Amino acid sequence: MPQSPVVDPVVRPVAEPVVEVAGLTKSFGGVHALRGVDLTLLPGRIHALVGENGAGKSTLIKVLTGVHTADAGTLRLGGEPIAFTRPADAQAAGISTVYQEVNLVPLLSVAQNVFLGREPRRFGLVDTGAVRRRARELVARLGIDVDVDAQLGRLGLGVQQMVALARAVSVDARVVIMDEPTSSLEPREVETLFGVARTLAASGVAIVFVSHRLGELFALCDDVTVLRDGRTVHAGPMAELDRVGLVSRMLGRAVEDVQRRGATEFGESHARGGAGVQPVLEVSGVSVRNRLHDVSFSVRPGEVVGLGGLLGSGRSETVKAVYGDLPTTAAAVSVEGRPVRTGSVSKALAAGLALLSEDRKAEGIIPDLSVRDNIALAVLPRLSRAGVVSDARIDAVVEVFVRRLQIKASSPRQKVRELSGGNQQKVLLARWLATEPKVFLLDEPTRGIDVGAKREVQSLIDELAAQGLAVVLISSEMEELVEGSDRVVVLRDGHVGAELDGDGLTTSALLSALAGGGQPVGEPPVGNPPAAEVASRG
Amino acid sequence: MAELSTPTPSASAPAAAPAEPGPEPRPRRRLDGEWLRRYGVYVALGLLVAINLVITPNFLTVSNLRLQLVQVSPVLIVALGMAMVIGTGGIDLSVGAVIALSATLIPLYIGYGPLVAILVALAVGVATGALAGTVVARVGVQPIVATLALLVGLRGVANLAGDRIRPIRDPFLRGLGTGTLLGVPYVVVAAVVATVVVWFVLGRTTTGRQLVAVGGNLRAAALAGLPVKRVLTSVYVASGLLAAVAGVLLAARLQAVNSASLGQLAELSAITAVVVGGTPLTGGQVRVLGTVAGALLLQLLSSTLIAQGQSDAVTQLVQAVIVVAAVYVQFGSRRTR
Numbered sequence: 001m002p003q004s005p006v007v008d009p010v011v012r013p014v015a016e017p018v019v020e021v022a023g024l025t026k027s028f029g030g031v032h033a034l035r036g037v038d039l040t041l042l043p044g045r046i047h048a049l050v051g052e053n054g055a056g057k058s059t060l061i062k063v064l065t066g067v068h069t070a071d072a073g074t075l076r077l078g079g080e081p082i083a084f085t086r087p088a089d090a091q092a093a094g095i096s097t098v099y100q101e102v103n104l105v106p107l108l109s110v111a112q113n114v115f116l117g118r119e120p121r122r123f124g125l126v127d128t129g130a131v132r133r134r135a136r137e138l139v140a141r142l143g144i145d146v147d148v149d150a151q152l153g154r155l156g157l158g159v160q161q162m163v164a165l166a167r168a169v170s171v172d173a174r175v176v177i178m179d180e181p182t183s184s185l186e187p188r189e190v191e192t193l194f195g196v197a198r199t200l201a202a203s204g205v206a207i208v209f210v211s212h213r214l215g216e217l218f219a220l221c222d223d224v225t226v227l228r229d230g231r232t233v234h235a236g237p238m239a240e241l242d243r244v245g246l247v248s249r250m251l252g253r254a255v256e257d258v259q260r261r262g263a264t265e266f267g268e269s270h271a272r273g274g275a276g277v278q279p280v281l282e283v284s285g286v287s288v289r290n291r292l293h294d295v296s297f298s299v300r301p302g303e304v305v306g307l308g309g310l311l312g313s314g315r316s317e318t319v320k321a322v323y324g325d326l327p328t329t330a331a332a333v334s335v336e337g338r339p340v341r342t343g344s345v346s347k348a349l350a351a352g353l354a355l356l357s358e359d360r361k362a363e364g365i366i367p368d369l370s371v372r373d374n375i376a377l378a379v380l381p382r383l384s385r386a387g388v389v390s391d392a393r394i395d396a397v398v399e400v401f402v403r404r405l406q407i408k409a410s411s412p413r414q415k416v417r418e419l420s421g422g423n424q425q426k427v428l429l430a431r432w433l434a435t436e437p438k439v440f441l442l443d444e445p446t447r448g449i450d451v452g453a454k455r456e457v458q459s460l461i462d463e464l465a466a467q468g469l470a471v472v473l474i475s476s477e478m479e480e481l482v483e484g485s486d487r488v489v490v491l492r493d494g495h496v497g498a499e500l501d502g503d504g505l506t507t508s509a510l511l512s513a514l515a516g517g518g519q520p521v522g523e524p525p526v527g528n529p530p531a532a533e534v535a536s537r538g
Numbered sequence: 539m540a541e542l543s544t545p546t547p548s549a550s551a552p553a554a555a556p557a558e559p560g561p562e563p564r565p566r567r568r569l570d571g572e573w574l575r576r577y578g579v580y581v582a583l584g585l586l587v588a589i590n591l592v593i594t595p596n597f598l599t600v601s602n603l604r605l606q607l608v609q610v611s612p613v614l615i616v617a618l619g620m621a622m623v624i625g626t627g628g629i630d631l632s633v634g635a636v637i638a639l640s641a642t643l644i645p646l647y648i649g650y651g652p653l654v655a656i657l658v659a660l661a662v663g664v665a666t667g668a669l670a671g672t673v674v675a676r677v678g679v680q681p682i683v684a685t686l687a688l689l690v691g692l693r694g695v696a697n698l699a700g701d702r703i704r705p706i707r708d709p710f711l712r713g714l715g716t717g718t719l720l721g722v723p724y725v726v727v728a729a730v731v732a733t734v735v736v737w738f739v740l741g742r743t744t745t746g747r748q749l750v751a752v753g754g755n756l757r758a759a760a761l762a763g764l765p766v767k768r769v770l771t772s773v774y775v776a777s778g779l780l781a782a783v784a785g786v787l788l789a790a791r792l793q794a795v796n797s798a799s800l801g802q803l804a805e806l807s808a809i810t811a812v813v814v815g816g817t818p819l820t821g822g823q824v825r826v827l828g829t830v831a832g833a834l835l836l837q838l839l840s841s842t843l844i845a846q847g848q849s850d851a852v853t854q855l856v857q858a859v860i861v862v863a864a865v866y867v868q869f870g871s872r873r874t875r
Contacts, residue, residue, distance in 0.1 A: 325761060349763040363761055366754035368822040377751055378762040384744045431762065 016079060018043050018174050018206040019064070019095075024073035025230075026059055033059040034070070035230040041175060041206040046197060048217045048238060049210050051227035052250055052311050052476060057210060060227065061177055064208075065097050066090035078174070096168035100180040102160045104167070106153025111135035113152050114167045138166050141203075142196045158189025162196055169200060176200065177208040182216060183312070184290055194220050212312025213493050214243055214516060228252050243515035247310065251478065251511070266458050266483040277301060278337065280470040281353075281439045283322055286331040286342075291317045292494045294330075299439060299470040304461065306485030307474045310514055314494040315474045316358055319441040322472075323355040324348040335438055349378065352438030356428055356445055358474070360421070364428045367417035371409045372398045374416045375430045401430035406456065422453025429460065439470045446480065458484060478507045492516055575816050575867045579831045582860075586838050594845055604723060608791070610837035611729035612637075612784035614830060616804055617811040618736045619777030621829045624812050625740075626753040626773050627821025628681035632670055632688035633781040633808055636663050637801030639692045640785035642700035644711070645795055652710040659789075660782045666692060667778020671771030685774075689805065696797040703796045706789060715790030725787050732780060737826045739776075749773060753821030810857065811836055814864040836860070 019041040026034040034056045041047050051057045062068040063075070066084030075082055077093055084090045104113045111132045112119075120130040135148040144162045152160060161181050168176050178197065182190045197220065201207050209221055217224065218238060226234040226249045234241075234249045241249075279298035286295045292314045299305045309315045320326040322333050324344045331342040340351040348355075357363035366374055376383060376394045383393045398412050405426040409419055416427055425445065432440065442461065446454040461484060465471050475481045481488055487501040490513040498513040500506075590597045616633050623630045640659035647655040666688060673684040706712075719727050740746040748769050752759045760766050784804070789795050815832030816825045836857060843853045 323761075345761060346763045346765070355761065357758075357761060362755075363757045364755075366751050366758055366822065368754050369751060373747065373751070376747075377759070377764070380744045380747055387743050387745065389742060389744055389747060 015043050017041060017076075018078060020074075020076040020079075021060075021064070022074050022076075024060065024063060024075070025071045026063060026068060027071060032230050034063070034073075036232070037073070037227060037230065038232045038235065039225050040235070041208065042223070043174070043204045043206050044201050045222040046201050046207045046209055046220055048221035048224040049208050049227070050217065050224060050246065050250055054229070055227040055250075056230040057227055058179075059230075061097070061179055061208075061210070064090065064175075064177065065095060091171060094172060094174035095177065096171055096173040096175070097177040097179060098161065098164045098168050098181050100183055102157070102164050104152055104160065104164060106151070108152060109149050110139070110146055110152055110155070110163050111148040113163055114138065114148075114170050116167070118171070134170075135166075138170055141199075142166055142169065143199050144192075144196055156186075156189065158185045158193060161185060161189070162193060165193070165196055165200070169205070173205060175206045175208065177210075179210045180212070181209075182211055182213065186290065190216065212310060214246065214310070215493065217246070218243070226250055244512050247515035248511055250310070251514075266462055266480075280336055281322075281472070282332075282334045282337075283318075284332045286318065286321050286333070287329045288314075288317055288321050288326055288494075289329050290494075291326075292321060292328075295321075295491070295494070295496055297489045297496065297499075299472060301468045301470055302465050303487065304465050304471040304473050304485045306481040306488035307472060307491060308478075308481050308488050308510055308514060309491035309497075311476075312493075313491040313514075315491055316443050317494070318491065319355055319443055319472060319474065322348070323353055323441060325355070349435060352436075353441065354432035354435055354437035354439070355441040356432055356443060358443035358447065360424055360428065360448070365416045365424050368415060370413045371402070371407065371416050371419070371427055372412035374427050375401055375412075375434060378431055379434045397434055398430075401434060405430055405460065420450065420453070422449035422456075425449050425453065425457065429457070433464075437469070439472065440464065441472045441474075443474045444476065445473070446475070446477075478510055482507050482510055488513075490514060575818075576825070576828070577816075578864075578867060579815050579828050579835060583831050583835045583838070586835060586842065590838065590842055594842065600721075604726075606834075606837055606841060607726045607729075608723050609841075610833050611723075611725045612788050613804070613807050613811060613837065614729045614833040615732045615780050615784045615787070616777075617808040617815075617829050617833050618732055618826070619773075619780035620805075620808040621812045621815070621817050621824050621826065622736065622740070622749060622773045623681070623777050624753075624809070624817055624819060625750055625821055625824035626770055627756070628674060628770070628773070629685065629809065629819075630670065630774060630777045631682065631685040631805045632666060632692060633777060633784075634801040634804035634806075635689045635692035635696065636666050636778055636781035637785040637788065637804055638797050639666070639696040639699070640782035641789040641795045641800050642696045642704075642797040644786065644789045645704040645706050646699060648706060648708050648711075652708050655711075656786050659786050660779060663778040663780075663782020663785070664775055665778070667775035667781075668771065670778065671774030674774060675767040675770035693797075700795060700797040703794055705794045707793070711790040712793060715787070715793060725791060728783065728787060732783065733826065733830055736776075740824055740826060745769060745772060750822055750824060753823075755822070807833075807836065810861050810864075813868070814860060816864075816868075818868050819865075 017040045019039065021037060021039040024034050024037040025032070037056060037060055039060065049057055049060070059068065063070050066087040066089045069083065069085060082093060084093070105116065108116065114135045115131050119126040120134065121127055122130070132148055139146055139148060142162070142165070144166060146155065146159050146163065152163060165176070181193060185193065197207055197209070209217070211217060221238045224234070224236065224238045224241065224246070225232055226246070228250065233252070277300050279300045281299040283298065284296040287293055295314070295318050297305060307315045307318060317326055321328050321331060321342065324342050324347060328342050333340045333342055335351045335353060338351065340353070341347045366377065372394060375398050379397065380389060383390055383397065395412070401407070402409070402412060407426045407430065408423050416424055419427065445461065446457050449457070458480070461471060461473065473481065473484055475484070482505055485505070487499065488505055488510060489496055490498040490500065490510070492514070497516065500509055500513060596602055616637070620630055620633065640662050643659050643662060644655045647658045670685050670688055673679045674681050714724050717724050740749065748759070748764050751764060752766055752769050756766065785801065788800060811832035812829050813819060814835060815828030815830070817823060817828060839856060839860070840853045843856060
């Protein structure tokens with residue numbers, strides 16, 4: 001059996017692989033989602049599948065579960081070549097999936113959910129006794145403590161997730177794919193779920209585990225496959241990697257990378273207020289249920305503060321919570337010393353906050369409106385008199401920003417849908433700048449735009465900071481974060497994990513901060529890292 | 539997995555393909571589905587008028603044109619409200635029942651004078667609209683569900699309030715229903731005024747601009763600080779009010795109200811006029827003139843078929859074909875994008 005070249009030769013399969021994927025490719029309309037992925041799953045092992053946004057994890061899972069058909073490459077199940085054309089094929093072959101969101105019927109009982117659609121029958125009718133008996137056996141075998149007659153919707157999310165797992169197992173699964181099962185669970189529930197997963201693996205099932213929480217990966221998984229840009233870039237036992245090694249493979253860079261290499265358009269440093277200047281934005285103790293825990297930071301006028309973190313670390317949640325778009329369990333946000341009521345976007349806007357959302361299409365542009373109407377959107381009331389808009393005043397504002405940001409459109413009346421991604425992004429920047437913000441929260445401002453527009457956006461950020469605007473910059477690109485920011489606050493699993501500035505702000509320092517301070521392998525805390533981990537702050 | 543924006547390792551590494559190639563402003567030919575969606579209704583209306591000029595005797599007479607306009611006016615008034623609701627991505631199925639309820643109240647309150655009766659009728663339209671809007675905007679019930687409940691419930695209330703056909707004997711209302719202003723029936727004047735007002739609200743007011751923004755991208759509108767709930771509530775209020783206006787006009791013209799049949803299926807006529815007029819059901823755009831043309835097209839179509847001796851069944855079939863064609867053009871043009 002030819003092994004994939006990236007697999008460490010030390011790994012000797014103790015048993016025949018259940019699943020072997022080799023050279024899988026898949027593209028959607030010219031965009032390559034998978035460009036040659038290898039994956040080997042062994043029975044009785046828990047396999048971590050990791051990668052950042054766009055690495056190809058979801059596409060790979062969808063191929064494995066029969067949702068998509070691969071363009072090229074082979075898929076072997078128990079040594080036999082196999083191709084799924086629909087999800088039912090994969091299920092019949094013994095591949096089950098537990099998704100992030102529980103896909104069950106809340107009004108039915110646990111037992112009914114486990115056997116939904118495959119109820120044991122007697123005389124053509126559902127054998128309710130058998131349903132309950134077999135559900136009870138299954139639940140007991142997995143060590144789940146739940147009453148099978150309880151209505152599912154009344155149980156906690158963690159228990160529901162375990163019922164989903166029991167359902168996945170009840171079809172005699174050989175492979176169970178757990179796609180971010182822990183993202184909305186409490187730490188205690190995560191522990192229990194892990195116990196069930198281990199029991200399941202011990203019975204010989206191969207488990208694929210997807211999570212953004214590094215601690216969980218190290219705590220649970222035996223093997224790991226790292227995807228990047230649609231390729232398998234690493235495969236091997238989990239124990240051979242430490243956190244930094246894993247993260248550097250996910251992000252695709254060597255640990256010894258140097259600082260400030262000039263890969264971006266950012267200047268050396270911004271006009272900085274100095275430590276004595278009063279911060280414009282003060283954020284303290286922002287918590288969002290299961291997502292953010294006591295996040296605090298501040299931004300001075302003219303300062304660009306980067307928010308770093310891996311996918312799922314809570315970067316976007318932080319700015320959304322500050323902007324009032326995400327309900328918080330605790331929060332204190334103030335702008336220029338005045339407290340801002342959180343949980344209200346309009347209050348945040350009025351206080352001088354602006355948020356450029358990461359998802360341009362879903363949360364940014366209004367596709368069928370013109371460039372002009374998109375720019376004027378947030379300031380319409382200000383450009384109106386007695387509820388009647390003044391087109392002359394709108395045109396004046398729009399003209400200023402179209403010229404300043406060099407928005408390329410055939411006319412301000414062109415629909416924003418017809419513009420390129422870079423110009424759409426500039427339209428959105430214009431929308432927020434028109435509100436004359438004091439603090440600009442930028443979530444991935446250069447994602448998905450062409451190189452030229454990217455440079456322009458980067459120099460604009462510099463320019464705005466030079467004029468005294470306080471900027472919070474989120475970016476998945478390490479150069480952008482290191483070169484664009486005066487200071488970087490690093491988030492890990494919803495906590496502030498580190499803060500880097502001055503000479504300490506290098507890509508390698510950032511890398512180890514992202515990974516969790518170069519912790520030794522194998523003993524990271526599950527779920528929430530203790531407060532002691534919050535190191536090197538200030 | 540459309541986005542492949544992982545960072546490139548370094549400047550010297552082979553650069554990944556730029557995420558978004560292509561020219562800056564994309565010039566596009568307009569003679570496609572988009573054009574058909576926008577202007578198809580005017581072409582169809584023009585054709586139908588031309589055909590009528592040839593085959594229908596006395597088509598171009600004042601009395602015939604007046605009749606056509608009087609008949610289309612209530613439908614158009616309801617359709618204008620519907621167009622605003624559809625512009626937010628919603629739908630209002632309750633308008634037919636609102637017509638019935640508001641009209642039913644007129645004979646009951648006519649004893650207090652015609653103005654009081656009319657005000658009560660309009661107030662009921664506003665109230666039911668506010669109820670629908672609140673349920674949609676604040677409770678978060680899907681528009682089709684919320685207004686379907688009202689469709690059934692309000693018709694029931696109307697039947698309870700006016701349990702038989704009641705005549706209206708009031709000179710003011712008779713004047714409203716049959717009188718004219720400079721030769722134009724008041725009913726038609728009301729439709730013209732409603733059209734102008736809706737056109738102004740959508741084109742010139744903050745609320746109108748916010749309405750299409752909410753319909754175009756609700757999340758983006760909310761993040762831009764727009765009063766999304768207020769905007770959503772207000773379109774249902776407007777739709778309820780306009781339906782009540784139509785109810786008053788119908789009661790005045792017919793001088794009798796049958797709560798069980800008045801306004802029956804008006805919601806479907808209104809939706810048809812809006813969709814045929816080129817307003818997408820997905821929201822984000824409202825075509826006021828298109829809605830006017832759509833209502834006229836449907837009116838002219840049924841009167842033409844009836845004049846040609848066709849049965850109601852045939853008329854309904856032809857209308858169905860037109861609706862299917864309009865929806866096909868909408869979604870066809872969206873897919874080619």
